[in-house]
Amino acid sequence: MTAVAAPPAREGGLAREVLTALGLACGPVVALGFTRFAYALLLPPMHERLHWSYAQAGGMNTANALGYIIGAAGAALLARRLGNRTAFLWALALSAVALLATAATAVFWALLAFRFAGGFTTAVAFVVGSALATRVATGADRRRAALPVAVYMAGVGAGVVIAGVVVPAALSAGGDAGWRLGWLLMGVASVLALLPAWLGACRVPEPSGPHAAVLAGHQVRRLVPTFVWYVLFGAGYVSYMTFVVALLRERGLGASMVAVFFVVLGVASAVATLSVWGHLAGRLRGGRATALVAGLVFLGVLPVLLLPARAGAALLSAVVFGSGFMAGPTAATVIARRMLPQNVWTAGIALLTVAFSVGQAVGPLVSGLLSDSAGGIARGLWLSAVLLVLAAAAALFQREHSPA
Template structure:
């Protein structure tokens, strides 16, 4: 064989995975999902319009989309550990700058820095853990993903508390606390995370980054990428518009918020559970079951705008959506040989980021054009149905990673 890896004892899984959960909390929750909680007081403090506040969130998404492939190639070339340290540190600097901004235009480049840092952090961290623990990658990535649910609970308590404690300056204090947390997490990554041993290349063999186009055009990688894009599109539409759908149907916003919290609590445990199930029964089969569950949950409010339908929606989403994330991420790390994993996973994440950009725009247009939220969620159900069909293809993928450069018979005999 042309590629061999030294036998190195694996690092402590608890420390590695726990550190990964903290990375997820900082770069996914604090840098992206918690922005909606900070917007109201920040908008008043900087005298922003709703349009400007929306642009700030879009800038972070564009920063992420622009650099996610670069982050994967950096991890493949220099190692995921220091790539993640750099990414989390960049996010911390962005938070620190946002705590001091005085105008909208000062905030714009700092929001882009958050996207850049996230691109250099999350995908390389997932790839690193999947490479260290390939036989348990579903469970490991499920635990990593549960950091999102934990982070949302933390942010949901922390942000209102800081706003109450510091008054008009509460949003600045929030960014400051986020910055301090990010710098601590960057230190934890440097202290406890270790790169897998680098494979030794045979004489004349190309480094992983030289074969990136073979990764990008691999049919298995492309299939996973499209499914991940569908997941990103449908999830962001649900996150942005479902509460408004409930309010439009005549229910209190506080009730909708409570259901969101219940869904988040359920998701903390369901993500590693789905990951464990997928390790045992097969990634494609478990992913198909989770995506079918999400499709049913998404469709219930389309057919019935009653309280039981909305409750069932949030319960089913909590039971399956984070597991769906964990399993498609795991699938994205196992289609190519280990040394190509950072490149492959960054590529499939590009589709996810693209889906998150396109989803709200399409759903918002459908709602405006039809005057009915059901059009937007009917659209997401169609997308999820396509995802279920594609996961059936993933079910039939071989367990072995794809050969990016199939060898001749003579080369196989030489191995």
């Protein structure tokens, strides 16, 4: 897939920048909303129908995260060789294929392979799409430049909302094969998302001059606290996202209430990312924004662990957690844009995403092992809370640096 370069989006003003970012936002809709987070809705029926342990269920997300690590590590190189637009669009197309393939088999190792492949392709799409979003408002002040990034990241919340509507309906209509229908419908939706993604990518110019595929040593060192924060944050938040639906079902909440929980979480994510975090991430210095994000997400985990097993506790958790969890990638992308030279933005976002993915690979597996123990799923989610506190502490060590 190729596209003809268009003039920079900033020439058309703020409305053009937002529309461009909305097209690019199809990337996180598929990469995270469908491929990663919708698995939380499909985990209980797949766990039951396919006779998995929670360690096996967590291993599925670990396979996805391992693919994500490799994809994120190679994203800058692929973007350099193919161009940002081509790498983004082909990765998104292959992500749709991986979702469709997941509906085609019940064999554990085949599903593991498709989850790995989906992780790889969606990482490339997400990283390169993030780099495209940082270029939508090139030359604008830091607050305006952060808005397209926030719009792009809000695609995750939109994907969660769509999954929260589509997957429960598929599970209800499909019976024992409902989980297959859920993956199938998300795959079809991903194919449809290619057109707006292409239109958005067409409006973002390729970077002028050479751009690096790796960071220099001093550029890595200046962002060490953010790398540590992102590993811990990734492990903490994805453990919650993987197992919270299973916990709510275990505590007696029905399928309709779980669907409402997922939709509320997605709406809270999209609204907060657009209305709050785009402004805060561009305004707060150093690691203050990332520390605030981890602290808020930690508070979002607590209601389902400390309050009685009622719908109110689940919805409170959905609102608070949803308001913060996608602010993490937003803040990390803004930090890379603000503290690194333009020619290494893609490489910086890729390396930060690798750190994020390492946490996402380890978190669900360890949380799943804890969930298989005497303490049950709640014990695994306490690990999530502890990791998020550690992430907030690590973020406070990040200092502001000039991109020079």
